[in-house]
Amino acid sequence: MPRIQRKLMVALCGLVAVTLLATSWVAERGLRQREMARIQEALAHEAALVRVLMSELPIANSATPELDALAQRAAPATDARITLIAADGSVVADSAVRIENLAELENHADRPEVVAALAGRTGVSARRSASIGVRLLYVAIPRGGDGEGVVRLAVELADVEAAVAGLRRRLALAGALGLGAAILLAFAISRLAVRPLSEMRDALRAIAGGDLQRRIRPRSDDELGEIALAINGMAGQLGLRFDEVTAEKEQLGAVLAGMVEGVLVLDTDGRVALANPRLRELLSIWGEVEGRKLVEVVRHPEIDAALHETAESGVPVVQEVEVGERTLLIHAAAFPESGPRMGCVGVFHDVSELRRLERIRREFVANASHELKTPLTAIRGFAETLLAGSVPPDKARSQLEVIVRNSERLESLIADMMELSRIESRRVALQRSEVDVARLARALLTDLEPRLSARALTAEVRDTDAAPAWADRRAVEQVISNLLDNAAKYTDPGGRIQVEIGARADAVQVAVSDTGIGIPPEDQARIFERFYRVDESRSRALGGTGLGLSIVKHLVQSLGGEILLESEVGVGSTFRFTLPRADRRPA
Numbered sequence: 001m002p003r004i005q006r007k008l009m010v011a012l013c014g015l016v017a018v019t020l021l022a023t024s025w026v027a028e029r030g031l032r033q034r035e036m037a038r039i040q041e042a043l044a045h046e047a048a049l050v051r052v053l054m055s056e057l058p059i060a061n062s063a064t065p066e067l068d069a070l071a072q073r074a075a076p077a078t079d080a081r082i083t084l085i086a087a088d089g090s091v092v093a094d095s096a097v098r099i100e101n102l103a104e105l106e107n108h109a110d111r112p113e114v115v116a117a118l119a120g121r122t123g124v125s126a127r128r129s130a131s132i133g134v135r136l137l138y139v140a141i142p143r144g145g146d147g148e149g150v151v152r153l154a155v156e157l158a159d160v161e162a163a164v165a166g167l168r169r170r171l172a173l174a175g176a177l178g179l180g181a182a183i184l185l186a187f188a189i190s191r192l193a194v195r196p197l198s199e200m201r202d203a204l205r206a207i208a209g210g211d212l213q214r215r216i217r218p219r220s221d222d223e224l225g226e227i228a229l230a231i232n233g234m235a236g237q238l239g240l241r242f243d244e245v246t247a248e249k250e251q252l253g254a255v256l257a258g259m260v261e262g263v264l265v266l267d268t269d270g271r272v273a274l275a276n277p278r279l280r281e282l283l284s285i286w287g288e289v290e291g292r293k294l295v296e297v298v299r300h301p302e303i304d305a306a307l308h309e310t311a312e313s314g315v316p317v318v319q320e321v322e323v324g325e326r327t328l329l330i331h332a333a334a335f336p337e338s339g340p341r342m343g344c345v346g347v348f349h350d351v352s353e354l355r356r357l358e359r360i361r362r363e364f365v366a367n368a369s370h371e372l373k374t375p376l377t378a379i380r381g382f383a384e385t386l387l388a389g390s391v392p393p394d395k396a397r398s399q400l401e402v403i404v405r406n407s408e409r410l411e412s413l414i415a416d417m418m419e420l421s422r423i424e425s426r427r428v429a430l431q432r433s434e435v436d437v438a439r440l441a442r443a444l445l446t447d448l449e450p451r452l453s454a455r456a457l458t459a460e461v462r463d464t465d466a467a468p469a470w471a472d473r474r475a476v477e478q479v480i481s482n483l484l485d486n487a488a489k490y491t492d493p494g495g496r497i498q499v500e501i502g503a504r505a506d507a508v509q510v511a512v513s514d515t516g517i518g519i520p521p522e523d524q525a526r527i528f529e530r531f532y533r534v535d536e537s538r539s540r541a542l543g544g545t546g547l548g549l550s551i552v553k554h555l556v557q558s559l560g561g562e563i564l565l566e567s568e569v570g571v572g573s574t575f576r577f578t579l580p581r582a583d584r585r586p587a
Helices: 003-053 065-078 099-104 112-118 158-208 223-258 277-283 301-313 352-388 393-424 437-447 449-454 473-489 536-541 548-558
Strands: 081-085 091-094 123-128 135-142 150-156 262-267 272-275 317-323 326-335 343-350 432-435 458-464 469-472 496-503 507-514 563-568 572-580
Touching (some): 003 065, 003 150, 003 158, 065 081, 091 099, 112 123, 112 135, 158 223, 262 277, 301 317, 301 326, 301 343, 326 352, 352 393, 437 449, 437 458, 437 473, 437 496, 469 473, 473 496, 473 548, 548 563, 548 572
Parallel strands (some): 458 496
Antiparallel strands (some): 081 091, 081 150, 123 135, 317 326, 326 343, 432 469, 496 507, 507 572, 563 572
């Protein structure tokens, strides 16, 4: 049996059951209320008769034989329990309790019906009797004026409950018969109603599963037939819309995936609706982000503030933010421009490299100006002194030597700057060939031997089965020469320099080590920048231009390798760089 048929049957049977229960409850309640009202009226009338009978007997605060005898005589006549209560709540007579046991009864001043009777009204209450343990209906009336006491009658409610139980049994029998008939009728009606619905269900499942060519054959001209025609029309429209959405989604996905900018779209609730791959890369976002709050996805208060400002005001925002080591330029705008606001979009441009280049350019101009100004100042000063003609001949030679030395420094500085410019602009034509790096390093150490001997430095080349490198010989020579020159400059007399050459899986690795002064950790990240010096006074005194390591880095990178630094202050430094292996070069 289909589930919807079971539901229809349950609904129809439930409706019948609820109707029967409601009818039974109303009937039972009406019968109970009618019987209770009748008994209350009868008890009130009989209580009034008892009050007339005892009109000559005053109710004191203690039991008397006369009152007890009256209660005992009147109880059989009224078929009720009669209780006479004094004004202070004490029981002075009770047809169900012997006179000698009345003192054991509780004070009745707090009984609801007694309270009402003492106030001059007729009191009614139904509850279980504390003295005899039976559920009773109490009716109490005042004895007379000025709080003379209370006359209370009580009857058991067993007759009322018996009448209600009989009615309940008859209603249950009628309900069972009605429910059986309802089940049969519900089965027939649901069977007829469910058949076309089952066909529609199967068709809708197929359409929802992607079979947009599925159609339903209408079996009638009623509402179910109209629904079948509407489903067929809906399937046709869905097919057209699906093709359009698929094409647009593929185009949008291709555009977003190919963008170098990060794109973030928020809906009106501030939740992420879209984030392209570039944005995830820029902000280091992983996992599912669609549907989550912006603050849960992007933990950068400046980005959150910029997008929320745009979403709330509708005014475009352009702002730069720092995210780790990146500098991002945000262009945020709400959409659409008119009509109800649907959300906002933020486009993130990575301007880190641009800002770095701007900083390098500013620093380069400042450093170059400073480096050029120093020798030019010395040259101009001594030239003006000589031009004045006031310098003795014996001192003129020393001043001319200063001019020549600073001119040579200026020439070396300009040559290094031009060399670095050519390397960076890729205007240096590299003539690649097989280079025996170990042999080249030994030749350079031989050329450097006089300088090393003058400073009492020892140097050696260690070759551990190194393969030939595929590189430009002149470039490799310049790299090793610069590194050896730095090692000789910054190693104190008696120190040691070592060139170690070894082979890795796809590269030749060269390490130039010394036992020199070392480089502090805070300076190691900037050691390859132009004009950067750890010890400026010592560098200038030794004739350094501050461009040697920058030239080394760019030459290594242009050869397809990498360079790293390991250094410890007072222990020494090691520069490691790699070159492509000749036997691993592309065919």
